[in-house]
Structures are given as structure tokens and as C-alpha cells.
Amino acid sequence: MNRQTSTRTMQQGATPVGTLEGYMPGFGNDFETEALPGALPQGMNSPQKCNYGLYGEQLTGTAFTAPSHQNERTWCYRIRPSVKHSHRYEKIDLPYWKSAPNIDPDVISLGQYRWNPVPHSGEALTFVSGMRTMTTAGDVNTQVGMATHIYLATQSMVDDYFFSADSELLVVPQEGRLRFCTELGIIDIEPKEIAIIPRGLVYRVEVLEGPARGFVCENYGQKFELPGRGPIGANCMANRRDFKTPIAAFEDREVPSTLTVKWCGQFHRTQIGQSPLDVVAWHGNYAPCKYDLRNYCPVGAILFDHPDPSIFTVLTAPSGQPGTANIDFVLFRERWMVMEDTFRPPWYHKNIMSELMGNIYGQYDAKPEGFVPGGVSLHNMMLPHGPDKNAFEGASNADLKPEKLDNTMSFMFETRFPQHLTAFAAKEAPLQDDYIDCWTDLEKKFDGTPGKK
Numbered sequence: 001m002n003r004q005t006s007t008r009t010m011q012q013g014a015t016p017v018g019t020l021e022g023y024m025p026g027f028g029n030d031f032e033t034e035a036l037p038g039a040l041p042q043g044m045n046s047p048q049k050c051n052y053g054l055y056g057e058q059l060t061g062t063a064f065t066a067p068s069h070q071n072e073r074t075w076c077y078r079i080r081p082s083v084k085h086s087h088r089y090e091k092i093d094l095p096y097w098k099s100a101p102n103i104d105p106d107v108i109s110l111g112q113y114r115w116n117p118v119p120h121s122g123e124a125l126t127f128v129s130g131m132r133t134m135t136t137a138g139d140v141n142t143q144v145g146m147a148t149h150i151y152l153a154t155q156s157m158v159d160d161y162f163f164s165a166d167s168e169l170l171v172v173p174q175e176g177r178l179r180f181c182t183e184l185g186i187i188d189i190e191p192k193e194i195a196i197i198p199r200g201l202v203y204r205v206e207v208l209e210g211p212a213r214g215f216v217c218e219n220y221g222q223k224f225e226l227p228g229r230g231p232i233g234a235n236c237m238a239n240r241r242d243f244k245t246p247i248a249a250f251e252d253r254e255v256p257s258t259l260t261v262k263w264c265g266q267f268h269r270t271q272i273g274q275s276p277l278d279v280v281a282w283h284g285n286y287a288p289c290k291y292d293l294r295n296y297c298p299v300g301a302i303l304f305d306h307p308d309p310s311i312f313t314v315l316t317a318p319s320g321q322p323g324t325a326n327i328d329f330v331l332f333r334e335r336w337m338v339m340e341d342t343f344r345p346p347w348y349h350k351n352i353m354s355e356l357m358g359n360i361y362g363q364y365d366a367k368p369e370g371f372v373p374g375g376v377s378l379h380n381m382m383l384p385h386g387p388d389k390n391a392f393e394g395a396s397n398a399d400l401k402p403e404k405l406d407n408t409m410s411f412m413f414e415t416r417f418p419q420h421l422t423a424f425a426a427k428e429a430p431l432q433d434d435y436i437d438c439w440t441d442l443e444k445k446f447d448g449t450p451g452k453k
Contacts, residue, residue: 022186023244023290027226032283033185034077035248039281045075054280055081061198061223061286072223074284076183079252085202085259085276089268092260094129098422099166099265100136100145100220107426109135109418112385114435115425117174117374118150120211127153127178127205128162128260131216134376134425135356137417138326140166140220140265144319145417146327148356149216150376150429153178156206159255161276164262167218169197170315170329172411174360174374176212178205180288183279185246187290191360192409195290196224196315202259202276203288213374215358217413221326224315232299238314242295245287251275293360293409298335304342309412319416328353330412332364338402345395348386354419355379355412362408367391370432371410377435381418388438 024031034040039054041047046056054077061072103109118132130152138145147167153176171178173191180187180195182203189195190209197203226238253275260269296314301307312330319326337344345365357364357377364371367388371377379385387395425431 023246025241025244027238027240027243027289028285029240029245030283030285031245031287032281033248034281035250036280039077039248040283041077050077052280054078057081059200059284059286061200072284072286074184074282074286076279077281078183079250079278079280080274082276084274085272087270087272089261089270092267092269094131094267096133096424097128097131097149097262097267098133098136098424099140099147099218099262100138100420102133102136102422103420104423104426107421107423109380109420110383112377112379112383112436113421113425114371114377114432115375116372116430116432117213118152118429120152120154120213123154125152125154126157126160127151127207127212128157130154132424132429133422134429135378135419135421137354137415137419138220143220144326145220146317146413146415147218147220148376148413148419149218151212151214151216153205153207153212154210157204159257159275161202161204161257161259162262163200163202163259164218165200166262166264167220168199168223169195170217170219170224171195171197171214172216172358172360173212173214174358175214176207177209178212178214179208180205181249181251181277182246182288183277184282184287185249187244187246187288189290192293193290194293195288197288198223198286201288204277215376215411215413217327217329219317219327222318222320224317224327224329227310227313227316227328236297236299238291238296243289243291245289248279248281250280251277293331293333296331296333298331298333300335301339301342304339306339306342306344306347309346321416324352324416326415326417328412328414330414332408332410332412334404334406334408336402337405340400342400343395344398344400345387345391348384350382350384352381353414353416354381355385355414356419357410357412360409360411362406362410364408364410365391365405367438370435370438378419378421381416386439389441389443392442
């Protein structure tokens with residue numbers, strides 16, 4: 001159990017937290033934290049009267065009867081119950097944020113695709129209004145699958161709040177710094193970090209340093225969890241202690257505000273008279289968190305062969321079918337390459353998973369040219385892909401000494417579902433039309449001579 005007490009309120013534009021004093025370590029832990037002393041009841045969840053005149057309220061992220069090791073809920077002690085932050089809704093349109101199923105008959109999703117970074121337009125955009133959907137998969141209404149997005153943000157959300165009833169969000173910054181002011185506390189993230197925002201949690205996003213751009217994986221299915229390590233054992237990859245969950249912080253502000261809700265792929269807005277970020281204390285295991293990707297400890301081959309990319313999984317969202325994920329979040333970061341008599345880059349392959357990759361910084365070893373920071377590639381299910389000619393020739397003829405693969409960080413959002421391109425991805429985003437040609441000059445080397453390599 002992690003417990004933290006601090007007298008702390010949120011104010012827009014406040015000094016960045018960014019220190020361990022603002023976070024509690026652990027992933028999936030049962031936390032308790034209070035921003036005012038004595039605000040958190042002890043020994044019970046729902047006293048007849050809460051201290052400070054607070055209301056007790058539970059936020060549940062799983063069914064009440066989910067197995068205990070999967071059950072997720074958080075008790076909140078707040079200035080107003082959430083029903084005071086919900087009024088009559090009007091439907092609104094966020095035209096670039098799409099949900100599955102989103103199959104455009106004029107778009108061909110079958111293919112190998114790559115995009116340059118989506119550029120900043122100079123338009124004033126918040127984290128929500130600047131969301132640009134690239135692909136969708138599955139069905140948001142049946143709570144399976146995912147969507148991938150690029151976010152562009154130039155300004156903070158002011159008296160403007162948001163939550164998704166559809167999904168949890170995995171946020172991967174590529175440039176700029178963001179602050180997520182949530183009901184359960186404050187999270188600051190920058191490139192080389194990620195944040196996980198649970199389904200149903202209310203927040204606003206401030207731009208601490210902009211313009212900001214990054215990647216988002218919207219998970220419709222079961223929550224992200226750490227992958228089983230199997231024979232790897234108890235350590236390496238992503239370790240639980242390196243995830244950070246915010247301490248309690250609250251706003252008590254009587255100002256006209258808007259709350260936007262994403263529900264079944266549609267967006268609705270309600271007008272309220274106060275900030276909804278009014279949770280003074282909370283305890284539970286359903287909470288946002290951040291993780292520094294520089295703490296990821298990769299595991300790989302130390303004698304020969306290149307292991308499956310699943311060895312680099314940071315987080316996985318199960319599908320219900322053992323070993324086949326709804327989503328895997330996979331990280332390719334700096335690491336030593338020491339394999340003998342081995343083609344060291346990722347090999348040519350096709351598989352049942354659909355792979356969307358993003359480049360945070362540096363060069364990716366299988367595509368040293370063209371896959372630039374901020375760029376995205378998509379290799380859909382059962383479509384072959386692999387190194388281009390330069391990468392193949394370089395790796396095939398390299399002097400196989402121990403080599404540090406340095407200054408590189410790319411990732412993959414991988415799903416068992418086909419990923420369908422949006423009209424934005426196909427027609428507006430900066431598609432590299434010649435990407436498919438990167439394999440054209442691969443040569444036939446076969447001549448039938450026994451023993452020839």
C-alpha cells in the first residue's frame with residue numbers, strides 16, 4: 001500500500017511537478033493519498049459523513065465481480081459528486097477524431113504505408129481538438145480493438161475538460177511537454193515518457209512547452225497490463241516500481257466550464273458551473289500513471305539469432321485469447337547487438353498482427369532512411385515487410401563485432417485486428433507515396449550453387 005499526504009491544490013499554469021514528491025511508485029498498486037489531512041476515511045469506504053463535508057464516490061474500471069487480481073476501482077472523496085459535473089448534453093463534432101468501425105470505401109487499407117510527421121499548421125489546437133486519427137480497428141461499441149492517433153497541441157485547455165467513456169489512452173509524446181490535470185492528480189510528460197489515462201477519468205491538458213506533437217493508442221478493450229515474463233523471471237523489461245501515479249490534488253473553482261465526453265465514438269458537451277477536478281482524497285488501484293521509457297531494460301539474444309519483437313513488449317492489453325493481444329505496446333530503444341553469425345536487424349516476415357510504428361527520435365535499424373522522428377508506418381496483417389536494400393546489404397556484410405545501437409527510440413502499436421486507414425491518413429497526412437518502392441531494388445542472389453552464401 002502506498003500512502004501520501006500533502007496539502008496541494010491545482011491551479012492552471014502552476015509550477016511543474018516533475019519530481020518524485022508528486023508521484024507514488026508502482027503499477028497496479030493499491031494507493032491512498034489525500035491533499036488535506038484527514039480527508040481520507042480509514043477502515044471503511046463510505047462513512048455516514050465524510051470529513052470536510054466531502055462526498056464519497058466510487059469509480060470502477062472493471063465489473064464488480066471481476067476476479068480479485070483483475071478488479072480495479074478507486075474510492076474518491078470529492079467536493080461535489082460527479083452528477084454535479086453532468087448536465088444536459090449536446091452533440092458536437094470533432095471531425096478528425098474517428099472510432100472503429102470506420103471503413104471508408106474510397107480508402108485502400110491493404111498495403112505497406114509510411115508517413116512523414118504530421119506538420120503543425122499554425123492553427124490554435126488543444127490536445128482534444130488537435131487529435132488526428134490515423135487508423136481504427138475492431139469496434140468501439142463492443143469494446144474490442146483500438147485506434148491510433150497523432151495529436152497536435154498549441155494551447156492549453158482552459159476551463160475545458162474531457163473524458164472518454166470508450167477507452168483508455170496511451171500517450172507517447174514526440175515533441176513538446178504536456179501536463180495532464182486529472183481528477184486524481186497531476187501528470188507531466190515529455191518525449192521519452194508515456195502516460196496512461198484510464199477510461200472514465202476527467203482531465204484537462206495544458207501545454208507546458210509547445211507546439212506539442214505525439215502519438216496516442218486508444219484502447220477499447222481490456223486495460224493495459226505488464227506482460228508475463230515467463231522464463232525471463234522477475235526482472236528486466238518494464239519494472240513495476242518505475243511507473244509513477246500522482247498524489248491527490250484538487251481544484252475548488254466556481255467558473256463556467258465545459259465537459260466533453262466521448263461515448264460510443266460520438267462526442268457530447270455539457271455546460272457546468274465549476275471545475276470537475278475536485279477530488280480531495282482517494283484510494284484504490286484505478287488511476288492514471290506515467291512511465292519513463294529510458295527505464296525500460298531490453299532483453300535480447302547474447303549468442304545468435306534475432307528474437308521475436310515480442311521480447312520488447314512494454315505493455316499489453318489482453319484479448320481473452322491466451323497469447324494473442326488486443327494491443328501490444330512494443331519499444332525499440334538503445335541496446336547492444338552481440339549476436340554471432342546472425343542477420344541482426346528485424347528479419348523479413350508477415351504475421352497475423354497489424355503493426356503501426358512511430359519514431360520518437362533517431363534511426364530505426366531496419367529502415368535507416370526515410371523513417372524520420374515523428375513519422376509513422378503501417379504494415380497490416382499478413383502483409384510482408386522487412387529491411388530495405390541498404391539495411392539488408394549492410395547487415396549481411398557487417399563485421400559482427402559487439403555494437404551499440406545508439407540514439408534510437410521507436411515503438412509499435414500492434415493489434416490482432418486489421419487497422420483501417422482514415423480519410424485523413426489516406427488523403428491529408430503526408431504520405432510517402434514511394435515507400436513501397438524501398439524493396440524494389442532487392443536483388444535475386446540465388447544461383448543454385450551448393451553451400452554458397
